[in-house]
Amino acid sequence: MAQSSVVDFDAIKKNLADLPKPIQILDENSKVVDKEAFDSFSDDDLVEFMKKMVWERALHEQTMNFSRQGRMGFYAPTEGEEASEMGTVLAMKKQDYLLPAYRDVPQLIQHGATVTEAYLWSRGHVVGNKYEARAMMPQIIIGAAYDEAAGVAMGLKKNGEEAIAFTYTGDGGTSQGDSYEGMNFAGAFQVPALFIVQNNGFAISTPRNKQTAAPSLAQKAVAAGIPSVQVDGMDILACYKVAKAARDYIIAGNGPVMIETLTYRYGAHSSAGDDPSRYRTEEDTKPWHEKDPLIRLRKVLEDKGLWSDEQEDSLVDEYKATFKDAIKEADAVPVDKVSDMLKRTFEIPTPEMRKEIEKFEAKESN
Amino acid sequence: MAKKTYIKAITDALDIVLDEDPKTLIFGEDVGKNGGVFRTTQGLQDKYGEDRVFDTPLAESGILGLATGLGVTGWRPIPEIQFMGFSFEAIDQIAGQEARMRFRFDGKQHSPVTIRTPYGGGTHTAEMHADNLENFFTGVPGLRVVMPSNPYDAKGLLISSVESNDPVLFMENLKLYRSMKDDIPEGKYTVPLDQANVVQEGTDLTIVAYGAEVNEAKKVADKLKDKASIEVIDLRTVSPIDTDTIFKSIEKTHKVVIVQEAQKMAGVGAQVASAIAEDAILSLDAPIGRVAAPNSVYPFAQGEDYWIPGADEIEEKVNEILNY
Numbered sequence: 001m002a003q004s005s006v007v008d009f010d011a012i013k014k015n016l017a018d019l020p021k022p023i024q025i026l027d028e029n030s031k032v033v034d035k036e037a038f039d040s041f042s043d044d045d046l047v048e049f050m051k052k053m054v055w056e057r058a059l060h061e062q063t064m065n066f067s068r069q070g071r072m073g074f075y076a077p078t079e080g081e082e083a084s085e086m087g088t089v090l091a092m093k094k095q096d097y098l099l100p101a102y103r104d105v106p107q108l109i110q111h112g113a114t115v116t117e118a119y120l121w122s123r124g125h126v127v128g129n130k131y132e133a134r135a136m137m138p139q140i141i142i143g144a145a146y147d148e149a150a151g152v153a154m155g156l157k158k159n160g161e162e163a164i165a166f167t168y169t170g171d172g173g174t175s176q177g178d179s180y181e182g183m184n185f186a187g188a189f190q191v192p193a194l195f196i197v198q199n200n201g202f203a204i205s206t207p208r209n210k211q212t213a214a215p216s217l218a219q220k221a222v223a224a225g226i227p228s229v230q231v232d233g234m235d236i237l238a239c240y241k242v243a244k245a246a247r248d249y250i251i252a253g254n255g256p257v258m259i260e261t262l263t264y265r266y267g268a269h270s271s272a273g274d275d276p277s278r279y280r281t282e283e284d285t286k287p288w289h290e291k292d293p294l295i296r297l298r299k300v301l302e303d304k305g306l307w308s309d310e311q312e313d314s315l316v317d318e319y320k321a322t323f324k325d326a327i328k329e330a331d332a333v334p335v336d337k338v339s340d341m342l343k344r345t346f347e348i349p350t351p352e353m354r355k356e357i358e359k360f361e362a363k364e365s366n
Numbered sequence: 367m368a369k370k371t372y373i374k375a376i377t378d379a380l381d382i383v384l385d386e387d388p389k390t391l392i393f394g395e396d397v398g399k400n401g402g403v404f405r406t407t408q409g410l411q412d413k414y415g416e417d418r419v420f421d422t423p424l425a426e427s428g429i430l431g432l433a434t435g436l437g438v439t440g441w442r443p444i445p446e447i448q449f450m451g452f453s454f455e456a457i458d459q460i461a462g463q464e465a466r467m468r469f470r471f472d473g474k475q476h477s478p479v480t481i482r483t484p485y486g487g488g489t490h491t492a493e494m495h496a497d498n499l500e501n502f503f504t505g506v507p508g509l510r511v512v513m514p515s516n517p518y519d520a521k522g523l524l525i526s527s528v529e530s531n532d533p534v535l536f537m538e539n540l541k542l543y544r545s546m547k548d549d550i551p552e553g554k555y556t557v558p559l560d561q562a563n564v565v566q567e568g569t570d571l572t573i574v575a576y577g578a579e580v581n582e583a584k585k586v587a588d589k590l591k592d593k594a595s596i597e598v599i600d601l602r603t604v605s606p607i608d609t610d611t612i613f614k615s616i617e618k619t620h621k622v623v624i625v626q627e628a629q630k631m632a633g634v635g636a637q638v639a640s641a642i643a644e645d646a647i648l649s650l651d652a653p654i655g656r657v658a659a660p661n662s663v664y665p666f667a668q669g670e671d672y673w674i675p676g677a678d679e680i681e682e683k684v685n686e687i688l689n690y
């Protein structure tokens with residue numbers, strides 16, 4: 001080993017790995033590990049959290065069903081990530097501006113898009129992006145949303161709004177230069193932005209440990225001067241509490257925050273033919289199923305006499321019925337016209353495009 | 367009227383848009399206190415404050431992402447990329463994000479960004495500071511690319527660009543910054559986007575040029591004036607290309623030479639040639655002439671002197687086409 005009398009890199013490196021425990025309120029056995037935090041939730045709150053997770057899982061199941069029937073376009077499975085997704089988004093307010101990634105469609109719906117719009121987005125129809133929600137469309141380019149979140153946050157601040165920008169990426173996304181640039185800009189300008197990293201273990205097939213030598217992804221915010229924290233992403237109470245605390249902190253004018261949620265993607269990367277058995281075993285996956293966010297909270301509610309299987313089954317039926325209505329509504333939306341695609345490319349079409357528009361309008365009216 | 371350099375004309379335009387529209391914001395590397403490395407934004411931070419004119423961290427994608435985000439929250443960003451060679455760092459934010467915002471949301475959200483950036487050869491800069499990179503951006507639907515050739519147009523086109531709700535890449539010619547002076551009006555005036563300008567009328571041959579090459583073309587037209595009457599068209603906006611003005615001209619002259627400072631393989635001249643070939647080929651009685659830089663990597667500083675096509679190359683090609 002190369003030793004030096006002036007600096008001990010080994011010790012510095014070891015220090016990096018000395019991480020605080022991820023924040024948790026309910027542990028894997030549904031035991032309350034932070035009583036004060038737990039007691040701050042009413043029974044109604046707990047039931048509400050459960051309903052949201054049941055809703056998200058039902059959305060996932062029904063949507064994957066539609067996908068198998070060939071009725072969806074690109075869609076990213078969310079099973080396993082309910083606590084991370086619902087916990088964080090429920091702590092936000094409608095005036096906040098969401099910059100989602102493709103796996104964050106459930107948050108987009110919670111934030112004000114309709115399921116019909118989400119389905120239209122998946123199918124690749126522009127009507128799916130014209131939601132009331134204050135949000136970008138799900139970002140496909142990994143990292144880009146982090147850059148834009150800094151800009152949105154600066155805009156909100158300049159407008160004097162009591163609102164924040166909140167954005168999501170995955171563990172793979174933290175390797176993008178843009179992720180760092182966005183956080184660094186937000187930190188440099190002290191703008192109201194919340195950066196959420198959903199560490200679900202994989203970027204398609206590439207495991208988290210191949211992305212970086214950083215012991216935590218939360219640490220990536222440190223270099224930007226941004227406070228960051230790891231949270232148990234299978235514990236919705238912890239995810240909510242941390243996101244709420246982050247929002248309060250940001251709204252108070254303290255600049256951006258980054259949260260890393262430790263979660264897991266049970267299913268495939270996307271609806272487009274990914275086969276997880278190529279890169280992970282059931283043994284890898286099993287411990288995560290044991291941490292399941294729904295099981296965890298369900299047990300607490302059942303112990304309190306607040307929840308039953310029958311209740312959950314009827315809720316699932318109810319939710320799935322709304323998704324079936326939504327896809328029918330999506331089916332009824334006429335296909336997009338090329339002339340309209342041309343028209344929406346610019347506010348003022350170019351001379352050449354005006355000719356193209358005329359040409360397509362003539363065709364389309366036949 | 368006052369004699370102003372190209373760069374002063376740009377500063378003037380920025381001053382006017384900052385003054386007229388409280389939503390305009392100027393930001394980038396060193397644009398604040400320092401007034402930009404070329405002093406294009408000189409004095410603007412003092413006049414309008416750090417909220418409106420500010421320095422950013424050194425990251426082009428971050429700068430353009432900031433612009434996209436500011437745009438959708440109601441602001442009118444005018445980011446600067448210090449040299450166009452650095453736009454590669456931001457190509458997703460420009461082509462993948464900003465240019466698509468209106469399309470994505472069918473106008474429900476949009477981001478009215480004007481990106482300013484210096485480019486162009488002849489001043490012996492470090493590598494990646496002078497390349498003509500317009501071709502990377504003229505193929506981007508949803509983005510206009512504007513390349514003024516003189517101080518008057520620079521001011522008027524920049525004001526039009528900022529006022530446009532569509533994103534514009536505004537390319538400022540480095541060599542012209544201080545080498546070119548014009549009488550330009552005080553106060554506000556605009557020059558329309560998407561319109562080429564016939565800078566010199568003629569009947570025997572049309573030269574289509576843009577950026578600094580317009581001035582080279584004018585030299586040639588002047589030099590040959592006793593021999594041939596040459597019409598010079600300045601494209602001004604290179605995406606979209608104003609084909610109507612070109613077609614009208616060649617209907618009269620029947621001959622055309624297309625000039626660009628960029629390598630021949632790079633787009634604008636080829637686009638002009640293809641438009642003529644497709645829709646106006648019968649106007650011509652000679653092949654289309656092209657003058658462009660060689661298809662090598664952009665040269666290191668010394669090589670610029672003989673690599674960049676200038677008046678001599680244009681004259682040679684014009685004679686060839688005239689004598690066809």
Ligand SMILES: Cc1ncc(C[n+]2csc(CCOP(=O)(O)OP(=O)(O)O)c2C)c(N)n1
Binds near residue numbers: 143172269
């Ligand atoms: C800039 C960019 N590079 C590559 C891709 C292709 N791609 C799509 S998803 C993905 C993995 C992303 O993993 P992660 O950030 O961990 O998020 P997750 O999908 O797990 O939610 C890749 C490589 C992309 N969409 N964008």
